[in-house]
Amino acid sequence: MSKLRVYQLAKKLGLSSKELIEKLADLDVEVNNHMSTLEDEEANLVMELFSSDEKGSKKEVNESTEETDLHEETKQKKKKQVNNGKNNKASQQKQDKRNTVDKKALDTKTDDNQEAKAIEINDKIIVKEFAELVKKPINEVITKLIQAGVMAAMNQEIDFETAEKIAEGFGFQVVKKESQVVEDVDDLIIEEDNEEDLKARPPVVTVMGHVDHGKTSLLDAIRETKVTAKEAGGITQHIGASEVKINGKKIVFLDTPGHEAFTAMRARGAKATDIAILVVAADDGVMPQTIEAINHAKAAEVPIIVAINKIDKPGANPDRVKQELSEHGVLIEEWGGDIISVAVSALQGTNIDELLEMILLVAEVEEFKANPNRNAVGVVIEAQLDKGRGSVATVLVQNGTLKVGDSVVIGNTYGRIRAMINDKGKPVRIATPSTAVEITGLNDVPKAGDIMVAVKDDKVARTISENRKNKVKEDQLKASQKISLDALYSQMQEGEIKELNIIVKADVQGSVEAVKQSLNKLSNDKVIIKPIHGGVGAITETDVMLASASNAIIIGFNVRPTSGATSLANKEEVDLRTYRIIYNAIEDIEAAMKGMLDPEFKEVELGKAQVRATFKVPGAGVIAGCYVVEGKILRNASIRLVRDGIVVHEGTISSLRRFKDDAKEVATGYECGIGIDNYNDVKEGDLIEAYKMQEIER
Numbered sequence: 001m002s003k004l005r006v007y008q009l010a011k012k013l014g015l016s017s018k019e020l021i022e023k024l025a026d027l028d029v030e031v032n033n034h035m036s037t038l039e040d041e042e043a044n045l046v047m048e049l050f051s052s053d054e055k056g057s058k059k060e061v062n063e064s065t066e067e068t069d070l071h072e073e074t075k076q077k078k079k080k081q082v083n084n085g086k087n088n089k090a091s092q093q094k095q096d097k098r099n100t101v102d103k104k105a106l107d108t109k110t111d112d113n114q115e116a117k118a119i120e121i122n123d124k125i126i127v128k129e130f131a132e133l134v135k136k137p138i139n140e141v142i143t144k145l146i147q148a149g150v151m152a153a154m155n156q157e158i159d160f161e162t163a164e165k166i167a168e169g170f171g172f173q174v175v176k177k178e179s180q181v182v183e184d185v186d187d188l189i190i191e192e193d194n195e196e197d198l199k200a201r202p203p204v205v206t207v208m209g210h211v212d213h214g215k216t217s218l219l220d221a222i223r224e225t226k227v228t229a230k231e232a233g234g235i236t237q238h239i240g241a242s243e244v245k246i247n248g249k250k251i252v253f254l255d256t257p258g259h260e261a262f263t264a265m266r267a268r269g270a271k272a273t274d275i276a277i278l279v280v281a282a283d284d285g286v287m288p289q290t291i292e293a294i295n296h297a298k299a300a301e302v303p304i305i306v307a308i309n310k311i312d313k314p315g316a317n318p319d320r321v322k323q324e325l326s327e328h329g330v331l332i333e334e335w336g337g338d339i340i341s342v343a344v345s346a347l348q349g350t351n352i353d354e355l356l357e358m359i360l361l362v363a364e365v366e367e368f369k370a371n372p373n374r375n376a377v378g379v380v381i382e383a384q385l386d387k388g389r390g391s392v393a394t395v396l397v398q399n400g401t402l403k404v405g406d407s408v409v410i411g412n413t414y415g416r417i418r419a420m421i422n423d424k425g426k427p428v429r430i431a432t433p434s435t436a437v438e439i440t441g442l443n444d445v446p447k448a449g450d451i452m453v454a455v456k457d458d459k460v461a462r463t464i465s466e467n468r469k470n471k472v473k474e475d476q477l478k479a480s481q482k483i484s485l486d487a488l489y490s491q492m493q494e495g496e497i498k499e500l501n502i503i504v505k506a507d508v509q510g511s512v513e514a515v516k517q518s519l520n521k522l523s524n525d526k527v528i529i530k531p532i533h534g535g536v537g538a539i540t541e542t543d544v545m546l547a548s549a550s551n552a553i554i555i556g557f558n559v560r561p562t563s564g565a566t567s568l569a570n571k572e573e574v575d576l577r578t579y580r581i582i583y584n585a586i587e588d589i590e591a592a593m594k595g596m597l598d599p600e601f602k603e604v605e606l607g608k609a610q611v612r613a614t615f616k617v618p619g620a621g622v623i624a625g626c627y628v629v630e631g632k633i634l635r636n637a638s639i640r641l642v643r644d645g646i647v648v649h650e651g652t653i654s655s656l657r658r659f660k661d662d663a664k665e666v667a668t669g670y671e672c673g674i675g676i677d678n679y680n681d682v683k684e685g686d687l688i689e690a691y692k693m694q695e696i697e698r
């Protein structure tokens, strides 16, 4: 048969195109529209199914359910072959299994009523057999299934969960047939590939850089020049990643620019990016987040390509950018280094091709490879619950080939891939290494950064996912074995720690440098102290994520963590310490290295108040009119005054009042006046943090 279009086949079958498309979807055959062509085997299958469906339903009414419908069985087998690419043998094995269930079903029938209330079901069962098992007429079962949102004919399979739900509705207790125990995917799949099986794969790229330097514009420019509607059905769909082609070669861009997303993924244990594009605006130069991006990329050991952007602007000075980059350890080729830079204008589309060519060049040098002929392994880029489609996840296939019908485990979720669409919104049946596809068919919504693995079958997928859920606690424990100064000595003794990664944040750049240098000098033969990032300003969530991903501790001087950073640090178990004097930090780390760090006092936060106005009160100096935003402020507490994340003063309270009365404490949600001992330079917008020191048992 020559290739048929959907509308042609619909006509043959006396259906509308819409009806046929729906029928095809039931068979897991996804088509775009009425003009889409069908593979021969798909068309054959549909025609065969359609003609026998009619016969089948007529039969259903007239015949007893015990009679075997051979035609239906062939149909099932065929459908499986098309959808799952499984061979006849597998199909036959399934059939054998079904027969076992069948026997059991009949056995159950002979049991007395009480016992018959408990039934055993495999991870799948054919509707007809299920009806026998629950002793109900087939049309009643099918009606219940439809009510539960499952469209299945009598010879189609339903999964365990569906069967369980319906059976329970009929008053049965359902027990799952014991399945083979599989510990975890890690045991199954993370086998090394043989060198000869590895083939070159396209690079996966993330765009990073300072705010407003043009990350989004650059991604847009790349997409505009390269992902045009040339390809059929070419509407770019947001799936979290996009593919471009240059000189016939593919590059995959992750759509969420910024090092935050990149590091958050890394903290989950995923490494999705092969190359980082560092965007620096030629008229602005290296800025704080440029430095952050550099350090994040370096910590992840990802090669960098610099895109010097906005060269169309009058104030553009690419040479200055190169010089500034060299000061931060990014040595461009002209500066004797090996980092490639390309001057671009995202706005005017200048040199975009050149940038893409450079990406391919780096990819060639780095030799990114994968084995397309194995079970798929990948990572979740993003995922959400879609009203119509259920759990929808974009996964980047990193190794192997993912196919529609594959059973997968993703984090604690699992499922069989129902459909896949690519970044152009086109349904695809396979996804090779370095391809991002949106998948449906999972039982729950996975998290970005979760690892996806294709496994043998649904049973294995479900077992692993259940085992994983049970192991979550254990894993959390494992994941929480983060470095801390308190445990440094014992970890050093056990040889677990060779490097102590440190992130330094301070109020001025001079302190950052001073601390980094002093800390470097503390390295000895057991442990190397390695400052992986330093910056000016408050300790942010991004700093905590970097610390978590790189197993680092954070040291702050005269700066405070933002409240988001504090809670994230608690969650990620990141050791975050703040100091007022550099010497104290050095002393602490030195003591920790000798196993002598036993802090005698610990700071306990009491509350925070925001300064909303200030008043000059004769005899009492400046009083801050405050609103308590967190915890409570105690009259005898120590306080620190924080302005834009930086500690501007530390001291004690001289007066605490509610209206005209002295107060011992003021709780969240109340206003109060706070006077600070010997300090008048308080400003509107400042934050007053109250704390007390608590003695810690040695």
Ligand SMILES: Nc1nc2c(ncn2[C@@H]2O[C@H](COP(=O)(O)OP(=O)(O)OP(=O)(O)O)[C@@H](O)[C@H]2O)c(=O)[nH]1
Residues within 6 Å of the ligand: 209, 210, 211, 212, 213, 214, 215, 216, 217, 218, 257, 309, 310, 311, 312, 313, 344, 345, 346, 347, 348
């Ligand atoms: N003249 C000029 N302007 C540019 C160029 N690239 C980006 N811009 C402008 O710079 C501004 C910021 O660009 P974005 O692409 O939003 O920058 P971003 O880095 O994604 O910014 P954030 O998402 O806020 O971090 C926009 O007004 C752009 O139009 C360029 O090559 N030339």
